[in-house]
Amino acid sequence: MxxxxxxxxxxxxxxxxxxxxxxxxxxxxxxxxxxxxxxxxxxxxxxxxxxxxxxxxxxxxxxxxxxxxxxxxxxxxxxxxxxxxxxxxxxxxxxxxxxxxxxxxxxxAGAVLVAPVDSNIMPEAEAMAGQIIGVQRASTYANLIDQRFPDATTRLYDTVENHNLDLIAGRLDGVIAQRIFMSNWLESDEGAGFEMKGEAMLEPEILGLxxxxxxxxxxxxxxxxxxxxxxxxxxxxxxxxxxxxxxxxxxxxxx
Amino acid sequence: MNFQVIIDSLPRLLNGALVTLELVALAALAGFVLALFIALARLSRNPLLWMPAYGFIFFFRGTPLLVQIFLIYYGLSQFPEVRASVLWPVLREPYWCALIAFSLNTSAYTAEIMRGAIQAVPRGQIEAAMATGMSRLTRLRRVVLPQAMRIGLPAYSNEVILLVKASSLASTVTLMDITGTARTISSVNYMPVELLTTAALIYLTINFLLTRAFKVLEHLISGETRAAVNDPLMAAGLNTPEAMKKIQVK
Missing domain, CATH: 3.40.190.10 (Periplasmic binding protein-like II)
Structure with a gap:
């Protein structure tokens, strides 16, 4: 049996x-x-x-x-x-x-703020007040802005490519996105004239592990x-x- | 279905509905005024007038609205000349880009509706107006346009309803309309069914009210035809001069 x-x-x-x-x-x-x-x-x-x-x-x-x-x-x-x-x-x-x-x-990876070289924006609550920041909809970086920089104006994009286009066009004061992705973009021709501002943000409670x-x-x-x-x-x-x-x-x- | 989620997100969705309504109302208004000129130009025999009008209608009816929005929003901003121009403060804002795209798009369709309606006015009426010595403009104002409005209104109400639905594309250029709000909330709580159903119901309500409003408008401007239906003599074909005489004789 x-x-x-x-x-x-x-x-x-x-x-x-x-x-x-x-x-x-x-x-x-x-x-x-x-x-x-x-x-x-x-x-x-x-x-x-x-x-x-x-x-x-x-x-x-x-x-x-x-x-x-x-x-x-x-x-x-x-x-x-x-x-x-x-x-x-x-x-x-x-x-x-x-x-x-x-x-x-x-x-x-963590997150970074990327902005034009001549901008003096920093990833700090006060410096971000009133700034227009682009971020991908449904990303953890959108939550990061909501919780750490509540006084910034958030614009939500369907893809990261689109918020980078608007950063180049000058519609945005900065974008917050993943560090590795943005450092790759900064090395490309499109990223000329932009740089990372301040330190990379790890924030595991918001951005995850x-x-x-x-x-x-x-x-x-x-x-x-x-x-x-x-x-x-x-x-x-x-x-x-x-x-x-x-x-x-x-x-x-x-x- | 999680009804608590629906109730909690209603205030934000209704805020989005205000954005949708504002965009649709302004685009419909601007599109209507623009369409009137395009339709008249399209009907002109002067090639300098009808050819550009034809090209405009051909382009805006022949390409997807999403492509038009992207061309205006992401396309124009690629040119440093545009960014340096006086138009940039307007083109910089997603709101204005969406409004421009919607207005141009709806004006192309509305112009075609107007052209069809104007051409549908019976030839005899225009000849009669000419016979009484009316000038071209008076004819247009007193005979052609009022009748064309009656003929074109059902098709135009359709176009406005299509515009309400098409306005959901505003969410692709970061605007927080009904669709944009629903997508943003559902991206946080992962309940797209609840949010999109609620969004659909809001669109349905807006379009229901719009159809009713156009019904009322159609009723208001259809004076004569209504009289024809309600007048028993007319309905029986007894209001012709000969018939009238016969009745009087009896």
Missing amino acids: TIKILTLTIAALGMTAFAAQADPLRIATEGAYPPFNFVDSSGELQGFDVDIARALCAEMEIECEITAQAWDGIIPGLNAGRYDAIVASMSITPARLEAVNFTQPYYQ GAGIAVRKDDTDLLERLDAALDAIMDNGTYAEINDRYFTVSLMPAR
């Missing part, structure tokens, strides 16, 4: 394993956040997040399907079952943890597999190799 149950269990396990292999894991990213995730000239999704996602899939030995999703609907889309995981530089925050589960952080991979609350099995795969690629050097493709500094979080 026990043997029979055991074989049945093994068969059932085998079938779930088979099912997991047959169905590709559907991963969403934004595709508008270079160099973390973006669409290249041939229409392919590329970037640090995308490479990490691919490395995780290779580590878990499953097939993956990575698609681009608009940022402000990316969590509702996950909970609606349109995809199974979000690898999109999403910061782990208490508010988001109420809606989804996160793996351990896979990188840590770093970027994690979001999965549905009930998907604990996938969460464990992703966490294990993250540990593996950070240990076996895959992470470092991907990191070096995009950045000169290591983004690997302290574990």
Whole structure:
């Protein structure tokens, strides 16, 4: 009898394993956040997040399907079952943890204020009063402005590219966004004439502990597999190799 | 459905509704005035008038409104000349950019509605007006435009309703209209169903009131046709001079 149950269990396990292999894991990213995730000239999704996602899939030995999703609907889309995981530089925050589960952080960046070189704006509550600051809608940086610089006027943009366009156009006194992303932008031709003001802001209670991979609350099995795969690629050097493709500094979080 | 979330976000959404209503009202007004000139230019036989009007209508009806907004908002600001010009204080503001895009867009559609309505005025009426010696302008003012208004109003009410819905694109250039507010709140609480449903209900209410208002307006300016329906003699075809004579004889 026990043997029979055991074989049945093994068969059932085998079938779930088979099912997991047959169905590709559907991963969403934004595709508008270079160099973390973006669409290249041939229409392919590329970037640090995308490479990490691919490395995780290779580590878990499953097939993956990575698609681009608009940022402000990316969590509702996950909970609606349109995809199974979000690898999109999403910061782990208490508010988001109420809606989804996160793996351990896979990188840590912090926020910076970027403004024209000749501006004397600083990331301090008083200096920010009355300044028009651009920020991406639904990002942790919007919360940072609300809580740390309540007297600044916030303009909400659908993508970071759009707030940078308006920074160049002179509609904004500054933008607050992720440090690595902005330092890359500052090195590009577009970023000429702009600089980071003051120190990078870490603010873990607002900005979170770093970027994690979001999965549905009930998907604990996938969460464990992703966490294990993250540990593996950070240990076996895959992470470092991907990191070096995009950045000169290591983004690997302290574990 | 979390009704508490809906109730809590209502004040902010209604604030957004004010932005939407203001944008729609101003764009509809500016678009209407502009459309009148474009329609008259389009109907002119002078190529210097009808060709630009044709081109304007062709461009604004043939391209998506979102593209027009982006061209005006992000496109124009790319040119240092524009940023240095006297227009920059206006073009700098997302509000004005959205208003300009909506006004130009709706004026193109409204001009076509007006052109169709003006051309639908029976030829005989214009000939009759000519026969009484009315000048071109008097004819336009007293015969053509009042009738064209009656003919074009149902189509125009449609255009205004479309404008209310199209105004949701203002949220893409950072404006906090109904849609922008709903998207911002749902980006914090991750309850898009509640917020977007409430936003949809607000749009529905605005458009319901608008359709009623246009119904009333249609009723008010349709004096003669209504008389025709209510007059039993007219309805029976008995108000022609011959019929009248017959009745009097009896």
